[in-house]
Amino acid sequence: MPAPRSRPHNPHGRAGARRDSQELSREEHKELTRQALLRSALRLLSRNSFDSISLREVTREAGITPTAFYRHFDDMEELGLVLVEESFGSLRGMLREARSNPDIFNDVIRRSVEVLVAHVRSHEAHMRFIARERHGGVRRIRRAIAREVDLVTTELALDLAVFPVVGKWGIEDRRLLADLIVELMVGVAADMVDAEPGEHAAVAQRSERQLRLIMVGAANWRAGYLGRDRQ
Amino acid sequence: MPAPRSRPHNPHGRAGARRDSQELSREEHKELTRQALLRSALRLLSRNSFDSISLREVTREAGITPTAFYRHFDDMEELGLVLVEESFGSLRGMLREARSNPDIFNDVIRRSVEVLVAHVRSHEAHMRFIARERHGGVRRIRRAIAREVDLVTTELALDLAVFPVVGKWGIEDRRLLADLIVELMVGVAADMVDAEPGEHAAVAQRSERQLRLIMVGAANWRAGYLGRDRQ
């Protein structure tokens, strides 16, 4: 018995990571290891896809026993759904904010891209997770992400009403445009998390120009949804 | 011993799937089980992501023993890379063809979308695989897909030279546009494999309109890459 069972409990093994049990209430502690689990999952998810990482890996990374996992989540899937929520938590509000103050419509584009870029930078792991699982292997997670993306699209479609030309379109057509824009932005986020940090600026600039091109198309769009373009 | 070991070899268990060993040469047979492995993998990949399916699952589905796998591929990864090749095999040629005959430029759009939709329909499993693994968990596969997408983009950028307005742009700007278009198309394919077959037409129509909007933007684009849109 080289290491006698003299450490028969040691709670908050690494989970707390800040300080020991001192001056932390019981539920504060629980919340802390819950966060540790989420962050551990996120770290593993930057290398592997969701349905290939195991419950045991996550707990190992978080510094707790496999069985303790069940104190926090029923399932790995449940943890994944929380990650989806987290990922879209702040983004939606920030994007809407970037679109308000419609002083100069031109700048709305640049600001939206800036917000997205900033969000990708500060929530890189989350966004990589979203990009990876958007069409990934776990049905419920795919659905959850689709729902969130849909919300963003719907909001954008509504906000587009204040734009000069587009504002006169029907909601259907504005949704079409919103869909195009959101799709582009998701693509940008996906490209960015795969790119080197040094390339972020280039990706951002490219997508800004593409967004601008779309807006030119919108400004010159006519004759409704079946309008022929005037090549 | 209810089932005595009286079946001590039985090659082509299910792999052949057509007929028994009769009238099939040795290497024809090998090719057949190779195909069986690829198709089995593809079937599993419609439900799970690549790095979560196991070698054993694939062989089980194909009707051979796990160890026989190594007669065909070194690795699951190698099998994955073959799937990437297969997925882009016919698509690229068909797309280029759809863009040739630039009689009426307007129709090029509709025809391109048609080709894509047809390809998605006839290669649904492959396209789902691509959509799923484009940002998926396995590095080398991601890279391989990126390379293929890049080729498609480059080809499109070149072909855009024959269009009336866009043709006068520099290659850089044409690549920007090509990139936008390809990104949209990949998104369409991804949406389509997730959608019910009944919705295919709607998705196709939506994307065609979006593509048209982009072309309107291109037609009215001016003052180079920093041009301000004329809202």
Place this chain on the structure above:
DNA sequence: CGTTTGAGTTAACATATGTGTACTGTGCCA
């Protein structure tokens, strides 16, 4: 201050995985 609660532990289970080694038996070629 004694009791209860519950986050975390250890131990054990049935089952799954990738891969090595040794085999078998048939299609093919000399």
Place this chain on the structure above:
DNA sequence: TGGCACAGTACACATATGTTAACTCAAACG
């Protein structure tokens, strides 16, 4: 026709997984 190549098999291995059951022991509560 005899022998070899080799696609496929059987068996074994170390290791990994999800989950159950019974526990410990400190914080929170009466």
